Amino acid sequence: MAKQLLRLMTELSSRKWISHIMGRFSHSRLSRYLIPTFTRIYQIPVHEAEKEINEYRSLNEFFSRRLKMGMRPIDETASAMTSPVDGVITGMGPIHAGTILNVKNQDYTIADLLANSPRMQNYIHGYVFVLYLSPTDYHRIHSPVTGKKAESEHLRGKVYPVNDFAMTHIRSVLSRNERLITYITHEHGEVAVVKVGAMNVSSIKYVDETVTEWRNGDDLAYFEFGSTVVLLTENGTFTPRGDLKIGDKVKMGELLGLLHESSDHRS
Incomplete structure (x- = not known):
C-alpha cells in the first residue's frame, strides 16, 4: 500500500x-x-x-551556484575523460548492442534515450556512466572532454523525480523525462552528455548557448533542481578507470577513464 x-x-x-x-x-x-x-x-x-x-x-x-576557484581540480592525464558533475554512479558499463543494462533494475535503449537520433549508431557499442545529483550536490555541469559541439538537441518530456524510488518503480524515467543533449567531438571520437531533468525540468540551461567548443572542465550547463547526467562514449573509444563501481561518489573533474582511437581502427 x-x-x-x-x-x-x-x-x-x-x-x-x-x-x-x-x-x-x-x-x-x-x-x-x-x-x-x-x-x-x-x-x-x-x-x-x-x-x-x-x-x-x-x-x-x-x-545553481558556482564554486570558489580551485574547489574542483581537473584531472590533467593525457586523453582523460572526467566527470562532468558531482554525483553518485548509479549505472556504468559497456553498452550491449544499443542497450544500457541494469540501471536501478531497468534496461534502457540508446534509441529511446537519444530519441532515435541519427547519431545513436555511434553509441550502440560504447560505454555509459549514469551520474545522479542529489540536492546536496553542486549542480553545474562541465565538459568531460576537450572538444567542439557537434550538435545540441532539446527533447521535451515528463518531469518525474530521478530519486531512488522513481528510478526503481517508474518505467524508463531517463528516456521519458525532458532532456538536453550535447554531442561533443574530441580527438578520438565523440561523447554525448545527456542532461536529464526532474522537478522544474524546464530549467536545464546552457551557461552560454553561443559557445561551440570547450576545454575539459569548462562550464557547460546547469540544473536548477536535482537530476541526472547520462554520459555516453562512442563505440570502442574509451577504457574506464579500473577501480570505479556503481555506488561510488565522484567529483566534477575527477578521472573516469581514458579516451583513445577506436578499437575498430587499431592495427
Whole structure:
C-alpha cells in the first residue's frame, strides 16, 4: 500500500503545472529565506560556494551556484575523460548492442534515450556512466572532454523525480523525462552528455548557448533542481578507470577513464 501511494505521488509530481509552480517560487526573492534551512537539511558544504549564502537572491540562484576557484581540480592525464558533475554512479558499463543494462533494475535503449537520433549508431557499442545529483550536490555541469559541439538537441518530456524510488518503480524515467543533449567531438571520437531533468525540468540551461567548443572542465550547463547526467562514449573509444563501481561518489573533474582511437581502427 505504501509503495502504491509513493508511486501515485511520484506520478502526480510529473505534472507540468506543479513543476511550474515550484519553479516560480524557487525563483522568487521570498524563497531566499529557505536557503539556511535548505543548507542545513542537506548538509551542503557552503564554504565551497562562490558567495556567502546571504548574497543569493533566491533558492534557485543558490541551487545553481558556482564554486570558489580551485574547489574542483581537473584531472590533467593525457586523453582523460572526467566527470562532468558531482554525483553518485548509479549505472556504468559497456553498452550491449544499443542497450544500457541494469540501471536501478531497468534496461534502457540508446534509441529511446537519444530519441532515435541519427547519431545513436555511434553509441550502440560504447560505454555509459549514469551520474545522479542529489540536492546536496553542486549542480553545474562541465565538459568531460576537450572538444567542439557537434550538435545540441532539446527533447521535451515528463518531469518525474530521478530519486531512488522513481528510478526503481517508474518505467524508463531517463528516456521519458525532458532532456538536453550535447554531442561533443574530441580527438578520438565523440561523447554525448545527456542532461536529464526532474522537478522544474524546464530549467536545464546552457551557461552560454553561443559557445561551440570547450576545454575539459569548462562550464557547460546547469540544473536548477536535482537530476541526472547520462554520459555516453562512442563505440570502442574509451577504457574506464579500473577501480570505479556503481555506488561510488565522484567529483566534477575527477578521472573516469581514458579516451583513445577506436578499437575498430587499431592495427
